[in-house]
Amino acid sequence: MEVEMNISKKKTSFEYTEVKVISNINLQGDYYMLKVEAENLEQQPFPGQFYQVKPLTINNNISGLGRILFKPLSVYDYSGNSLSFMMKVIGSGTYDLSTMIKGDVLAIYGPLGNSFINDDSYTANLKKKKRAVLISGGIGYAPLYYLHKKLLEMDINHHWLHGGRTADDLFDADYICTDDGSKGSKGFVTNCLDLFFSNHQDQISQVYCCGPKPMMKKVYQIAECFGFPTLFSMEEYMACGIGVCLGCAVKKSKSYCDENAYMMVCKDGPVFEGKEVDWDE
Ligand SMILES: Cc1cc2nc3c(=O)[nH]c(=O)nc-3n(C[C@H](O)[C@H](O)[C@H](O)COP(=O)(O)OP(=O)(O)OC[C@H]3O[C@@H](n4cnc5c(N)ncnc54)[C@H](O)[C@@H]3O)c2cc1C
Ligand code: FES
Incomplete structure (x- = not known):
């Protein structure tokens, strides 16, 4: 609409x-x-x-x-x-x-909208542990770059994994992969997550992610198994941008359902904790 x-x-x-x-x-x-x-x-x-x-x-x-x-x-x-x-x-x-x-x-x-970085106590907490993980797919790279820059300024150790369909969807990151194998490793960015999370299990303080919804769902599922907190930037299609048309609604996770079963990306987001979102919707 x-x-x-x-x-x-x-x-x-x-x-x-x-x-x-x-x-x-x-x-x-x-x-x-x-x-x-x-x-x-x-x-x-x-x-x-x-x-x-x-x-x-x-x-x-x-x-x-x-x-x-x-x-x-x-x-x-x-x-x-x-x-x-x-x-x-x-x-x-x-x-x-x-x-x-x-x-x-x-x-x-x-x-x-809201931000990946909430306040000073949040960043202090982040610093106590050793590593944040950034995971992006395609144009999901865009919001993570500014986060990466701020994490560098705050001296917060982090690792960035980025995946795309082809080499045209790839940008600089610590680990890159493509669906078609035209550059970086072949396969989805989520394929390496189990291993990466296992190898850094005691160090990871926060997972940040932006990309296509199926990719974000998979990231959430894997991170959840390891008990890592997750923040996702949701890029739903927007019309009004001011919370009126309900075009950018994201269903709330069942465990969060109160009187409002939907959240608006434009008004309540675009950044949500993974556990807030109903990924099956
Ligand atoms: C909070 C937020 C941040 C964003 N940040 C960026 C950014 O940094 N860089 C960037 O390139 N894009 C970003 N996007 C997506 C961008 O806004 C859309 O791609 C753009 O509005 C599409 O407009 P259009 O007129 O080119 O295409 P349209 O003609 O509006 O759409 C073309 C087709 O794409 C579909 N479509 C449009 N937007 C989306 C979407 N978000 N997800 C899935 N399908 C869609 C439509 O349904 C339609 O079929 C962001 C979106 C949100 C909500
Ligand atoms: S874009 Fe209209 S409610 Fe979010």
Whole structure:
């Protein structure tokens, strides 16, 4: 369901900011890195948070009125001067974003949602143990990069496993694999998890994951067997982005069922503990 957002620059609750594109690079295959100026942004984003974005100009022309929806994109990187989004072209919205050039204007609002990193006591806890594990599939790489950067800054030891369908879906990580064996090990990223978790059983403090839902379900099941806490960034299809249309609903795990059996990715997430989610839905 496509819903027109009633977002105006003048309204306070969903005020968007206009930012200029610094660069937009095709990384490989359908993947792009869109970098925009961030000086006008009031808030610093945290890992796992996202922005709703929409091109106001494309190739320095006013963008077409037919494509009116804002699209959610995770923070890939943020430096104070610039904000980067890593994108995979899926349909018309991400296609438009991929064709923006230097000097084009992007409307963005955010940062939205919760974060992988909750507060100081959380990171202190994380530091006590020895290792966090990041697991991504395909464009699930995007939100984990900023987390990786923050973990490095906080001196938290971590290991990153990344899988893709083909070599085009691969990016830098400690362990890489492809479904077709075109680069890295052959097979799903989850194939090596049992062994990896067994080898580091006493050290792992937290598992972070983003990728296709079947992959995340498998990661949850394996991590659960080892008793590791898990955090997942869910990238359900979004329409309104503000908790109104219920388009991004994720079913709550039965053990968590109270009066609200569903959680909204846009409003309650996008980061959820693995045990909160009903993975059979
Ligand atoms: C919180 C959040 C963070 C995200 N972060 C990123 C990011 O950093 N980089 C990135 O490239 N993408 C990210 N996405 C996904 C991205 O928002 C969608 O790919 C995009 O909105 C698709 O819009 P479109 O107009 O290109 O395609 P559409 O025309 O809207 O969709 C094309 C087809 O893909 C399906 N589809 C669209 N979105 C999804 C989805 N999320 N999951 C499964 N199927 C889908 C549609 O049902 C349709 O069949 C994120 C999504 C969420 C909810
Ligand atoms: S996108 Fe509409 S409720 Fe989340």
